[in-house]
Amino acid sequence: NAGVTQxxxxxxxxxxxxxxxxxxxxxxxxxxxxxxxxxGMGLRLIHYSVGAGITDQGEVPxxxxxxxxxxxxxxxxxxxxxxxxxxxxxxASSYTRQNTEAFFGQGTRLTVx
Amino acid sequence: xxxxxxxxxxxxxxxxENATMNCSYKTSINNLQWYRQNSGRGLVHLILIRSxxxxxxxxxxxxxxxxxxxxxxxxxxxxxAADTASYxxxxxxxxxxxxxxxxxxTMLLVSP
Numbered sequence: 653n654a655g656v657t658q659x660x661x662x663x664x665x666x667x668x669x670x671x672x673x674x675x676x677x678x679x680x681x682x683x684x685x686x687x688x689x690x691x692g693m694g695l696r697l698i699h700y701s702v703g704a705g706i707t708d709q710g711e712v713p714x715x716x717x718x719x720x721x722x723x724x725x726x727x728x729x730x731x732x733x734x735x736x737x738x739x740x741x742x743x744a745s746s747y748t749r750q751n752t753e754a755f756f757g758q759g760t761r762l763t764v765x
Numbered sequence: 766x767x768x769x770x771x772x773x774x775x776x777x778x779x780x781x782e783n784a785t786m787n788c789s790y791k792t793s794i795n796n797l798q799w800y801r802q803n804s805g806r807g808l809v810h811l812i813l814i815r816s817x818x819x820x821x822x823x824x825x826x827x828x829x830x831x832x833x834x835x836x837x838x839x840x841x842x843x844x845x846a847a848d849t850a851s852y853x854x855x856x857x858x859x860x861x862x863x864x865x866x867x868x869x870x871t872m873l874l875v876s877p
Binding site for chain 1 (some may be wrong): 795796806807809813853857864866868869870
């Protein structure tokens with residue numbers, strides 16, 4: 653049972669570089685989302701998707717792009733990394749209907765220098 | 766913006782004691798969920814309570830919900846060292862999707 657798989661686990665980027673954080677789930681969940689976790693801030697929603705081909709912005713979308721070409725995959729792209737994007741990133745998936753639990757990946761710890 | 770606010774921010778107890786964490790939120794909700802996060806790991810779902818429910822139990826966990834006060838509490842009975850973790854409440858909106866809004870968490874330390 654893989655659940656939600658995120659890669660890489662750790663990444664160091666230089667300011668201005670771009671990269672893609674990968675997220676895959678094998679539970680056939682329609683809903684997928686990306687959060688960032690910063691000390692003292694809890695988890696904040698970056699982008700989410702309710703199905704293949706459908707994405708929308710969350711609370712803190714600036715500097716990030718997403719796409720959803722398949723049900724399984726939901727990559728997060730950093731277009732031009734900034735030190736303010738240093739954070740731990742979590743991908744989560746669930747069924748779209750309400751009153752369902754979310755399943756989280758193990759996180760990607762990103763440092764931008 | 767944060768929907769839920771947990772209280773206290775940190776809690777330190779001895780093994781065998783009960784731990785109570787509180788969560789307050791601002792807008793109407795469809796459900797409220799509690800998650801646990803061990804250091805350096807992802808979040809794990811503990812329990813979900815719907816807006817029309819007042820209390821729910823799961824093993825050593827007891828959750829209450831008071832929609833009139835927009836608050837919830839999580840009680841962990843007979844705490845163990847393995848319960849040491851951060852606990853987050855998350856609210857599900859009435860928007861029709863399963864979007865969750867998280868609080869900042871309570872860090873629980875259970876000492877042997």
